Amino acid sequence: LTGHIVNVQNAFGEFVPRLFPPVIVQSVRPNGHVFFEVCLVVLTSLLFAPAPPGRFRPLRRIGIGTLMLLFSVAILLTMMRTAYVTVAVSWLALGALCLPRKVQGYLAAGLCCAGLLAAALLAMNVREIVAQWLPAVEASLKGRLVEVSGAWEAFLEHPLFGNGLGATFTAMGYVAKKTQETIHASDYQLLHNVWMYYLFKGGVAGLLLAAGGLLGIFARGYAVFEMHGAARDRFFLRGVLAAYVGQLVAAFSMPRLIYPQGVVFVALVAYMAVVFARKDTTPTSPIPEDEQVERKEK
Numbered sequence: 621l622t623g624h625i626v627n628v629q630n631a632f633g634e635f636v637p638r639l640f641p642p643v644i645v646q647s648v649r650p651n652g653h654v655f656f657e658v659c660l661v662v663l664t665s666l667l668f669a670p671a672p673p674g675r676f677r678p679l680r681r682i683g684i685g686t687l688m689l690l691f692s693v694a695i696l697l698t699m700m701r702t703a704y705v706t707v708a709v710s711w712l713a714l715g716a717l718c719l720p721r722k723v724q725g726y727l728a729a730g731l732c733c734a735g736l737l738a739a740a741l742l743a744m745n746v747r748e749i750v751a752q753w754l755p756a757v758e759a760s761l762k763g764r765l766v767e768v769s770g771a772w773e774a775f776l777e778h779p780l781f782g783n784g785l786g787a788t789f790t791a792m793g794y795v796a797k798k799t800q801e802t803i804h805a806s807d808y809q810l811l812h813n814v815w816m817y818y819l820f821k822g823g824v825a826g827l828l829l830a831a832g833g834l835l836g837i838f839a840r841g842y843a844v845f846e847m848h849g850a851a852r853d854r855f856f857l858r859g860v861l862a863a864y865v866g867q868l869v870a871a872f873s874m875p876r877l878i879y880p881q882g883v884v885f886v887a888l889v890a891y892m893a894v895v896f897a898r899k900d901t902t903p904t905s906p907i908p909e910d911e912q913v914e915r916k917e918k
Contacts, residue, residue: 647699652881657703658863660691661710665859670851702874710866717842717858764873767811771820782823789820814871814878834868834877837886841893857892864889 667684671677695703716727774789775782783789788809811817818827838861845857867876867885876882 645697645699648694648697649700653694653698653700653703654867654876654879654881654885656691656694656698657707657710657866658860658885660688660695660707661714661863661866662856662859663688663691664711665714665855665862666852669855702870705873706866706870709869710862713865714859714862717862764812767808768813768816770808771811771813771816775820775823778823780823780825782819782821782826785821787821810875810878812873812875814875817875817878834886837890837893838864838868840897841889844893844897853896857896860889860892 663684667681667688671680695707716724719727770789774787777783786809788807790807811820815827815831818830822829841857841861841864845854845861864885867882871877877886
């Protein structure tokens with residue numbers, strides 16, 4: 621509306637407007653946009669949840685659909701490929717969480733095998749993959765490939781316990797200067813790939829510790845959420861868990877898990893797994909527990 625347009629870098633390193641003929645569309649990425657994706661996935665789950673009886677049942681679904689449209693437009697305006705992939709993965713996870721448990725077990729086993737195979741192939745050919753893909757991708761992706769390659773080489777120097785939280789490595793950095801691309805040596809301390817970041821900083825021990833904690837939250841949440849009696853709460857928590865899976869996958873290309881809002885979201889999911897694990901959800905009695913036991917015995 622103001623006429624100020626932030627340009628985007630194309631494959632040649634040139635800064636050009638985001639043009640969708642015949643209009644120019646401005647991308648918007650507010651801080652905390654990760655919750656756009658989370659809310660959209662949770663609302664998707666609530667859309668299919670059993671509605672309470674009453675005359676306002678259609679209005680409830682219309683309201684949910686309106687909010688989904690709002691968050692969908694917000695996600696589109698970020699013009700972030702990671703956001704689009706994250707929502708798609710979250711929706712797939714939501715569908716998988718609705719399957720029978722036996723099918724979920726087969727699916728989880730298949731995904732684990734595929735992930736281990738992909739990790740093994742990547743570990744054996746990191747340098748070759750980077751060398752092959754580097755000339756063909758845009759500047760932002762080139763920088764991420766360089767990050768992965770440099771972090772992997774640094775990890776190989778200290779594979780067990782890593783290089784430490786303050787460690788850095790030097791690699792070629794791709795920096796855009798208006799209409800051309802320049803390259804110079806840069807020091808890397810943070811990475812876009814959070815899982816590689818854990819491996820570079822903490823080695824195998826650090827990666828297992830972080831992955832164990834993050835995946836443990838998912839496992840505990842899954843066990844607790846599926847046992848919850850109220851159908852609407854179960855659909856709500858299922859949506860939260862699916863959004864959490866999407867963010868774990870998004871960590872391969874964006875450091876969301878180490879952003880403040882990412883840490884807050886992980887903490888919220890862990891908190892829900894604790895709160896909904898309580899068998900008695902009624903308000904706590906002001907009478908001390910020992911007095912309650914005595915009264916029951918009497």
